[in-house]
Amino acid sequence: MAGPAATAGRPRLAVWKFASCDGCQLTLLDCEDELLSVAAEVDIAYFLEASSAVGPGPYDLSLVEGSITTPDDLRRIRHVRRVSKRLVTIGACATAGGIQALRDFAEVREFAAIVYARPDYIATLERSTPISAHVPVDFELRGCPIDKRQLLEVISAFLAGRRPFVPAHSVCVECKARGNVCVMVAHGTPCLGPVTQAGCGALCPAFNRGCYGCFGPMESPNARALNAQLRELGMSTPELVRVYRTFNATEEPFRQAAEEAESDT
Amino acid sequence: MTHKSIRIGGLTRVEGEGSLLVRARDGRVTDVELNIYEPPRFFEALLRGRDHTEPPDITARICGICPVAYQMSACQAIEAACGIEVTGPLRDLRLLLYYGEWIESHALHICLLHAPDFLGYDSGVAMAADHRHLVERGLTLKKAGNELVAALGGRAIHPVNVRVGGFYRAPARAELAPVAERLRRAREEALATVEWVAGFDFPDVEHDYRFLALHHPAEYAILSGTIAVSDGTGFAAADWPAHIVEEQVPHSTALHARLDGTAGYLVGALARYALNGRQLSPLARSAAEAAGLGPVCRNPFRSIVVRAVEILHACDEAIRIIEDYTEPQAPSIPAEPRPGVGHGVSEAPRGTLYHRYRIDGAGLIAEADIVPPTSQNQARIEMDLRHLVEPRLDLPEAELAALCERAVRNHDPCISCSAHFLHLHLDR
Ligand code: SF4
Ligand code: SF4
16 A cells, blocks of 8 residues: 655644544544654644644545534535545444444434424434445544554554554453453353454453443454353343444444344344 | 624634634624534433443443543432432542543643643644643643543543442552552642643633532532532532523524523533632642632633642542542442432533433433533623623734634533634624
């Protein structure tokens, strides 16, 4: 892949936001030790949360946070793609629709009516969709929120013109690497670790808690086997459905796992 | 007849998406619209039918900058519905976690978002070119806060260790010792930060604010308490819906809150300081005095000083909690659901945050109501702008627009930025 090194001067970085909580872009500002060195390597040309200076495109690397939920977003994401050489989505909102995609399983008009007295003032789409549903994406970084070390890896990789090294295996592998006791085997705590992509460093099990899937499904997960185990541990069908329908509910393997749980009854 | 309108398409250095429109005619400001066009995410709707254990994780995703505030208000509301109260070392741990968020959020706002206004830079990063050590000090302070949140919560953004009834795992004393060490250094940095920001050049502006903040008899209220209002009225958390009503305005997706029928009260740093300032730690109190804040500060531009004082207080209190900490017998207390309603209020770094849940017989959420600080402050921010702009309508356009943006940033509103730019239309 051709890197942006070809451009004259420092590569230009842009950070964009769609429907989201700001947590993923904040991860960049949370790189306290690295922020100023990153800023020395790249020109932070567009980052509204951090800077009032707005530099014009094109940008060598765009980081996109948030999902597409309004008619205006549809227009804006095409613009972002046009002005970006490389486009990387950051977080569950941008890669999977986020928590706001729970509307996909309901009636959005009903949702709006619960929250607003005049839902007609609110312009919103019926579904919350990931960025890749609308424009080509060069790389998707998962997590709700993303992991800071993975973010730095992705930025450095793109600046160096190489593919980022982000593992696709399950949280279980990270648990073993960290020396965590398996919460499912030792305590009978339901855990989505076996079907969830690594990246967080097996955080929840380290705190005696089952994984709740915030990094989304790993590559080819065996959710059917996990569902049987979770039922064994006493989870009911609605509980199983809810556990998959959180921050990555519309990612195919999780969507399917919830549907299978429903049809198994 | 002269018309003037200031339009700021994408407010920068604030959290979230917002824009601003100010219109004037014949020397009078006719309209001020702070437009929050953050796309609605419908949390109150998607919470329905979820288990009563889920709101702390789900509502954390409302805001990446103050997830702990959402977790704390949610937990307490649900616990109230279940008829339990978290006390003793578990409550201390919650306070400790919350202080961590206060330190990192205030340090972020002061150093990266707000201070550049006073020194004439576009960003904290640009400011670092000339004032590297100041920005680095801010970042170290922020990091100390993040490390505290991560030590207790697993990670700084959307901590995983919080649950209804307490925590999944309580830290051992030994785990917290290095954090305390860090905080002792942070306390020095916080003190230096108060002195630094107190020396800024502040516009000479005062507003006649009606303040609202949580109040607790024994501490500078952050985690829990009753609601105090500066005119002497006050009420219990459970009476919130009787006093505070949100209404929708066409120009914004954030609702406007009214207090006893009137809009335009203020929550946040200035309100807490005015209502609870005497309860700050002795060190924070003397720093506030030395900074010339007085018992009440009505100049919104000086809120940056109040925030710095609050960081100092948070460091002080966090160190005290760690020193006194005894490990709890269990990391949480059981929270058996029962049908009913619970209210939970806590002080997010940017102001009072209220949650209410109705739980049904199956332990599921039947109804949720969340009133964030920004929807309470929106009307008041519009009033600030009106008072600020009217006597200055003759200023050059760019200067006026910049002043408006600064006035919005004073309140650290949590509206989550967008692909727009700054306009100012002048029509004479
Ligand atoms: S993925 Fe999670 S952390 Fe990131 S913006 Fe969305 S809600 Fe926030
Ligand atoms: S263990 Fe699972 S839920 Fe917990 S942080 Fe990691 S991926 Fe997210």
